């Protein structure tokens with residue numbers, strides 16, 4: 372699986388770098404050994420939120436999921452309905468829109484490190500979450516696979532100051548404190 376993702380990533384990152392007119396291609400920023408693959412299993416639960424609203428930390432996240440309508444529940448925030456500040460939190464008024472991928476689709480999320488590397492104000496990481504199926508649907512578990520693409524740990528995210536490695540450590544420490 373990670374081999375498949377690795378196969379499509381150079382083209383994807385190259386095209387994105389051209390569109391964003393980056394001085395240095397994202398392929399050169401990428402630290403292949405920093406990437407991670409995460410297997411998610413969300414069991415059937417009475418809790419509405421299976422994975423709380425968040426932005427991903429890396430350059431991009433490639434996400435695939437078991438294709439089963441009632442096991443979906445992936446939602447993305449309509450950022451025009453909230454304050455899209457660079458903080459991790461979004462306000463309570465945020466409206467979430469369900470994502471309905473087709474069987475072979477790969478969902479791509481822009482991560483916070485890409486925004487910091489590209490320094491394009493209009494390029495905003497997507498806030499997303501996973502909720503349980505509505506009561507009218509069969510209550511099934513959900514499986515998904517996320518491939519997180521990260522910059523090389525030594526990359527200065529804003530061209531100076533914090534490196535990608537320091538940023539990732541800081542974010543991971545914060546999420547341990549809040550969980």
Ligand SMILES: O=C(O)CCC(=O)C(=O)O
Pocket residue numbers: 409411422427434436445499500501515517
């Ligand atoms: O399970 C999903 O579909 C979403 C996972 C996710 O957002 C994440 O791991 O960052």
Ligand SMILES: [Fe+2]
Pocket residue numbers: 425426427432499
């Ligand atoms: Fe995520």
